[in-house]
Amino acid sequence: MRDVAVVAFAQSRAVRAEEGANEVEILMPVVSAAIERSGVPRKEIGFTVSGSCDYLAGVPFAFVQGLDAVGAWPPIRESHVEMDGAWALYEAWVRLQHGDVDSALVYAFGKSSLGDLPQVLTLQLDPYCMAPLWPDSISIAALQARAWLEAGHDEREMAEVAARSRKAALANPMAQVAQDLTPEELLKQPYLVSPLRRHDCPPISDGAAAVVLAAGGLAREVSERPAWIRGIDHRIEPHGLGVRDLTHSPSTRLAGERAGVGRATVDVAELHAPFSFQEVILRQALGLGPDVEVNPSGGALAANVMMGAGLVRIGEAAGRVSDGGAGRAVAHATSGPCLQQNLVCVLEADQ
Amino acid sequence: MTEAGPDPNEPVRSIRAPVHLEYHFMPGRASSRFLRGVEQGRLLGQRCPQCAKVYVPPRGACAACGVPTDEEVEVADRGTVTTFCVVNVPFHGQKIKLPYVSATILLDGADIGLFHLLQEVDAEKVHMGMRVEAVWAPPEQRKPTLESILHFRPSGEPDADYETYKDHV
Amino acid sequence: MSGQLCAVVGVGQTKYSSTRGDVSIAGLCREAAGRALEDAGMTWRDIDAVVIGKAPDMFEGVMMPELYLADALGAAGKPMLRVHTAGSVGGSTALVAASLVQGGIHQRVLTVAFEKQSESDAMWALSRPMPFAPPTLAGAGGYFAPLIRSYIRRSGAPDHIGIMVGVKDRQNALRNPYAHLQIEDISFEKVAESPMLWDPIRYLETCPSSDGACAMVLVDEPTAGRSPDPAWIVGTAMRSEPTMFAGRDAVNPRAGRDCAADLYAQAGITDPRGQIDCAEIYVPFSWYEPMWMENLGFAAEGEGWKMTDSGATAFDGDLPVNPSGGVLSSNPIGASGMIRFAEAALQVRGKAGEHQVAGAGQALGHAYGGGSQFFAMWIVRAQKP
Numbered sequence: 001m002r003d004v005a006v007v008a009f010a011q012s013r014a015v016r017a018e019e020g021a022n023e024v025e026i027l028m029p030v031v032s033a034a035i036e037r038s039g040v041p042r043k044e045i046g047f048t049v050s051g052s053c054d055y056l057a058g059v060p061f062a063f064v065q066g067l068d069a070v071g072a073w074p075p076i077r078e079s080h081v082e083m084d085g086a087w088a089l090y091e092a093w094v095r096l097q098h099g100d101v102d103s104a105l106v107y108a109f110g111k112s113s114l115g116d117l118p119q120v121l122t123l124q125l126d127p128y129c130m131a132p133l134w135p136d137s138i139s140i141a142a143l144q145a146r147a148w149l150e151a152g153h154d155e156r157e158m159a160e161v162a163a164r165s166r167k168a169a170l171a172n173p174m175a176q177v178a179q180d181l182t183p184e185e186l187l188k189q190p191y192l193v194s195p196l197r198r199h200d201c202p203p204i205s206d207g208a209a210a211v212v213l214a215a216g217g218l219a220r221e222v223s224e225r226p227a228w229i230r231g232i233d234h235r236i237e238p239h240g241l242g243v244r245d246l247t248h249s250p251s252t253r254l255a256g257e258r259a260g261v262g263r264a265t266v267d268v269a270e271l272h273a274p275f276s277f278q279e280v281i282l283r284q285a286l287g288l289g290p291d292v293e294v295n296p297s298g299g300a301l302a303a304n305v306m307m308g309a310g311l312v313r314i315g316e317a318a319g320r321v322s323d324g325g326a327g328r329a330v331a332h333a334t335s336g337p338c339l340q341q342n343l344v345c346v347l348e349a350d351q
Numbered sequence: 352m353t354e355a356g357p358d359p360n361e362p363v364r365s366i367r368a369p370v371h372l373e374y375h376f377m378p379g380r381a382s383s384r385f386l387r388g389v390e391q392g393r394l395l396g397q398r399c400p401q402c403a404k405v406y407v408p409p410r411g412a413c414a415a416c417g418v419p420t421d422e423e424v425e426v427a428d429r430g431t432v433t434t435f436c437v438v439n440v441p442f443h444g445q446k447i448k449l450p451y452v453s454a455t456i457l458l459d460g461a462d463i464g465l466f467h468l469l470q471e472v473d474a475e476k477v478h479m480g481m482r483v484e485a486v487w488a489p490p491e492q493r494k495p496t497l498e499s500i501l502h503f504r505p506s507g508e509p510d511a512d513y514e515t516y517k518d519h520v
Numbered sequence: 521m522s523g524q525l526c527a528v529v530g531v532g533q534t535k536y537s538s539t540r541g542d543v544s545i546a547g548l549c550r551e552a553a554g555r556a557l558e559d560a561g562m563t564w565r566d567i568d569a570v571v572i573g574k575a576p577d578m579f580e581g582v583m584m585p586e587l588y589l590a591d592a593l594g595a596a597g598k599p600m601l602r603v604h605t606a607g608s609v610g611g612s613t614a615l616v617a618a619s620l621v622q623g624g625i626h627q628r629v630l631t632v633a634f635e636k637q638s639e640s641d642a643m644w645a646l647s648r649p650m651p652f653a654p655p656t657l658a659g660a661g662g663y664f665a666p667l668i669r670s671y672i673r674r675s676g677a678p679d680h681i682g683i684m685v686g687v688k689d690r691q692n693a694l695r696n697p698y699a700h701l702q703i704e705d706i707s708f709e710k711v712a713e714s715p716m717l718w719d720p721i722r723y724l725e726t727c728p729s730s731d732g733a734c735a736m737v738l739v740d741e742p743t744a745g746r747s748p749d750p751a752w753i754v755g756t757a758m759r760s761e762p763t764m765f766a767g768r769d770a771v772n773p774r775a776g777r778d779c780a781a782d783l784y785a786q787a788g789i790t791d792p793r794g795q796i797d798c799a800e801i802y803v804p805f806s807w808y809e810p811m812w813m814e815n816l817g818f819a820a821e822g823e824g825w826k827m828t829d830s831g832a833t834a835f836d837g838d839l840p841v842n843p844s845g846g847v848l849s850s851n852p853i854g855a856s857g858m859i860r861f862a863e864a865a866l867q868v869r870g871k872a873g874e875h876q877v878a879g880a881g882q883a884l885g886h887a888y889g890g891g892s893q894f895f896a897m898w899i900v901r902a903q904k905p
Contacts, residue, residue, distance in 0.1 A: 022379025025411050055583045058374035060576030061606055064890050067762045071417015075775035078760035079612055082604040097623030098523030115374045123583035132368040236590045236600040336587040364541040370581050404766030414762030436665030437719035455666055462766035520670045
């Protein structure tokens with residue numbers, strides 16, 4: 001495989017509702033910042049790909065306006081996935097493997113505040129047998145949490161994840177929810193949808209993120225310490241909740257194996273676990289031991305821009321590699337109800 | 352025997368699954384400025400700092416240059432029809448009586464066409480180069496939406512010379 | 521072409537019709553995918569990854585339907601991608617699938633595109649009053665009709681050109697059993713006398729609204745070597761430009777011209793009209809045939825309509841355009857672009873049946889979307905490059 005690295009990352013500060021700015025206005029400074037940090041001139045970027053979702057904005061072709069933010073003139077090589085930006089990054093990584101272009105811009109945006117996100121996400125379910133019942137996304141996650149608890153876990157594990165994530169977020173200026181509370185204090189909170197308490201659930205966020213990838217020599221030229229993508233893979237599971245063992249994430253395990261997570265020690269992991277207990281499932285699926293630092297950014301429990309949160313995990317993990325804080329990092333993204341689809345990316349500094 | 356119900360062997364060919372979702376749209380900064388202008392009977396565009404083209408409505412960015420547009424420029428509420436079509440197709444949610452003309456209008460002072468209704472003229476008399484003017488809703492009925500311009504109508508001026516708008520056809 | 525060699529070894533299509541009430545969305549996709557696998561001589565097990573595409577989720581009211589379709593498309597445990605690039609999506613989806621092979625990631629990729637328009641109302645989804653905008657939009661026709669009028673003004677084309685395309689593509693459709701519209705008595709008068717929907721677009725100059733799916737199996741060089749009739753991909757390109765900016769030429773967009781130029785350079789084509797044997801291009805309104813002839817470099821600017829007028833684009837012309845009947849005869853929106861790509865592949869594989877263009881050795885597949893701003897194209901060839 002051709003060497004490809006993350007050479008720049010930018011994101012907006014996640015907020016519950018970006019009242020003034022529309023999607024383009026949120027996205028434009030983020031894209032500009034990522035390109036500027038990359039050191040690759042805008043007009044020389046070889047490929048552009050984005051991730052977003054029409055249903056967040058409630059209009060068809062919502063992604064089209066995103067093009068206004070990238071200066072797509074003269075016309076650019078461009079693609080779009082109706083998926084989290086992490087999968088857009090995967091498409092860009094594949095495109096860079098062809099060898100004829102050396103850099104790619106990847107971006108994602110989501111403005112969930114326009115609608116009622118847990119209800120909107122209902123439309124992801126089987127349209128004939130599940131969606132007409134209108135289970136919302138939090139209730140679906142609560143079903144999974146209950147199955148997980150029954151399999152031998154307890155609510156304290158959930159509270160520990162939440163407490164650590166929110167505390168870590170105090171050091172992340174881009175986070176939306178940050179506080180220093182103990183697991184004991186969190187466990188005194190009422191249930192939102194039993195067995196989930198509010199802190200077990202992600203905030204609803206507006207925001208955008210962008211990454212610049214560069215291949216081989218160009219990456220070394222523009223970056224002092226490129227975060228090399230040493231493995232990237234994604235897998236999907238069956239859709240029906242009754243078909244799956246919701247207490248495990250076999251697609252994450254498989255993607256992790258294919259990406260080579262276990263080939264060497266992992267210093268830090270950014271896991272896209274929108275619900276607290278899912279982090280435990282993911283750690284197990286990826287074989288991450290207690291010595292691995294997980295979600296120093298605060299993770300999805302601190303900021304969860306739909307369509308962007310997975311890309312943010314890759315950007316955050318790459319940032320830790322590039323700033324010298326980690327030699328080897330794992331980033332993960334998820335999509336669909338109960339961790340149905342998962343992507344794993346291994347990032348390394350030069351040896 | 353009881354009365355026969357639906358045939359259990361008949362395949363189900365469709366189900367009704369109504370979807371009702373509410374969205375609260377937000378126009379964003381540039382559009383907000385524009386829509387507040389419309390409420391006051393003014394058309395406010397923005398000029399690109401790089402290519403100097405004037406966008407109406409402003410989009411907060413010049414899509415060609417990929418830069419934010421900040422400088423506000425007021426343009427005329429009259430202009431030239433660069434192209435149009437006569438809509439004669441009914442569809443769900445349509446508010447306007449058929450047939451109607453929807454036209455691309457290059458407002459004087461703007462560098463990009465505005466899409467709007469053209470009325471008070473027979474459809475067959477509409478043509479490229481026709482000069483038109485905005486018909487505003489009465490001030491007390493204006494809202495921050497482009498519907499505050501009820502429609503455009505012929506202004507009575509002589510047709511614009513093709514050369515003046517051919518780059519917008 | 522960039523990256524490693526890739527070829528089409530399987531194509532599957534559903535019968536296109538206004539309502540496929542006999543199948544679910546999953547059943548529709550599976551029908552096409554199953555036929556593509558059968559054509560490729562493969563089973564679900566042979567597939568490494570699945571790439572799916574469709575137009576806006578609102579057309580069926582299912583958000584990210586790839587999640588629900590994972591089971592039906594045999595994707596469980598495999599990578600699955602979902603592409604969405606407006607009307608060009610069927611083409612872009614095929615290109616992303618090809619990219620997985622060209623990039624050396626996978627050996628056998630299944631790609632599927634679909635639309636089940638009967639399950640909701642695409643006209644509604646495309647014409648919903650947008651907040652803060654005047655309520656004048658009326659479907660895609662309302663957007664493209666003024667551009668067609670601009671083309672007619674700029675080129676001086678006579679009125680009958682659009683009618684000729686409307687007749688020709690429906691005649692071609694009679695040779696294609698999958699085509700939605702089968703108008704046995706199609707004639708110049710019938711099209712000319714059909715009502716004006718969006719003047720200058722007549723009813724029979726527009727595409728229908730269809731249910732349908734199309735699928736392909738794309739493979740690497742060693743796998744293609746075992747196929748009796750691979751269609752080798754010798755060029756792939758996509759280009760995008762913004763919808764609206766001052767000075768944009770939306771009639772003959774630069775993104776399309778650049779995309780074609782890139783494509784031809786990869787395929788070693790210097791004389792497109794002489795070197796390409798047939799073309800499947802995205803013509804949702806009849807006038808887009810001459811418009812794209814110019815944009816694609818088959819004719820000089822302002823001259824595209826003369827190709828239609830002279831019969832050059834007819835089934836027996838020197839460059840048959842849309843021998844399958846095209847988008848004017850079948851339009852499952854999200855699949856329409858992939859059908860163009862797949863039909864191009866069928867032609868060079870010699871498997872197009874009644875609408876086979878004799879001796880087709882090199883064919884173009886083309887798709888566009890949005891406000892004529894997203895383009896996806898490929899060139900396929902019978903001979904291994």
